[in-house]
Amino acid sequence: xxQVMQIPQYQxxxxxxxxxxxxxxxxxxxxxxxxxxxxxxxPVFLIQLVKSGEVKKQKRLTFQFxxxxxxxxxxxxxxxxxxxxxxxxxxxxxxxxIFGAGTRLFVKA
Amino acid sequence: DGGITQxxxxxxxxxxxxxTLSCEQNLNHDxxxxxxxxxxxxxxxxxxxQIVNDFQKGDIAEGYSVxxxxxxxxxxxxxxxxxxxxxxxxxASTPDRVAGYTFGSGxxxxxx
Numbered sequence: 366x367x368q369v370m371q372i373p374q375y376q377x378x379x380x381x382x383x384x385x386x387x388x389x390x391x392x393x394x395x396x397x398x399x400x401x402x403x404x405x406x407x408p409v410f411l412i413q414l415v416k417s418g419e420v421k422k423q424k425r426l427t428f429q430f431x432x433x434x435x436x437x438x439x440x441x442x443x444x445x446x447x448x449x450x451x452x453x454x455x456x457x458x459x460x461x462x463i464f465g466a467g468t469r470l471f472v473k474a
Numbered sequence: 475d476g477g478i479t480q481x482x483x484x485x486x487x488x489x490x491x492x493x494t495l496s497c498e499q500n501l502n503h504d505x506x507x508x509x510x511x512x513x514x515x516x517x518x519x520x521x522x523x524q525i526v527n528d529f530q531k532g533d534i535a536e537g538y539s540v541x542x543x544x545x546x547x548x549x550x551x552x553x554x555x556x557x558x559x560x561x562x563x564x565x566a567s568t569p570d571r572v573a574g575y576t577f578g579s580g581x582x583x584x585x586x
Contacts, residue, residue: 371516396572410577413574462571462575464516
């Protein structure tokens with residue numbers, strides 16, 4: 366079936382280091398969304414990418430959608446302790462939104 | 475402020491009991507969803523509804539039931555047929571299928 370694979374599963378960084386999580390699909394996606402879930406909280410929508418090769422920035426966060434619309438990445442520059450949580454991607458195809466399993470980010474002060 | 479309200483925040487259920495989780499939204503969104511999240515796991519779709527009085531099964535609908543009698547409300551019943559119901563349940567809504575989701579704060583269900 367359709368799957369959206371997300372790597373890595375976990376990432377430990379020192380505060381100030383950069384962080385990247387990757388999302389890959391075996392099929393072309395209509396769009397991709399990114400969410401952040403703080404520990405003990407609920408997912409919060411961050412952004413949606415629609416166009417091939419699209420790049421969007423939100424402060425220290427950079428989101429990319431691949432040229433083939435099969436992969437995406439989220440890059441955080443100079444992580445802070447407030448960045449801790451799980452980052453999920455969600456791809457839309459065939460009338461369905463499929464969530465990746467998430468990457469859990471740990472930031473050591 | 476517009477949003478999604480889930481209640482209760484914590485729920486304890488005895489084996490063999492049915493329980494109903496509430497989800498109410500005032501965003502005027504047409505589509506509503508129920509997801510289940512297990513510790514350290516992603517989100518799995520239980521049921522979704524794109525319009526009042528209509529809903530479809532998701533990937534793990536067995537042991538669950540829903541209703542959509544009003545646009546604002548999408549309650550989820552966890553029946554005794556669900557063998558492993560302990561999980562974090564998230565309700566979400568969108569104005570349409572391709573838009574970003576707004577999630578409620580979730581209900582943590584524990585079987586005791």
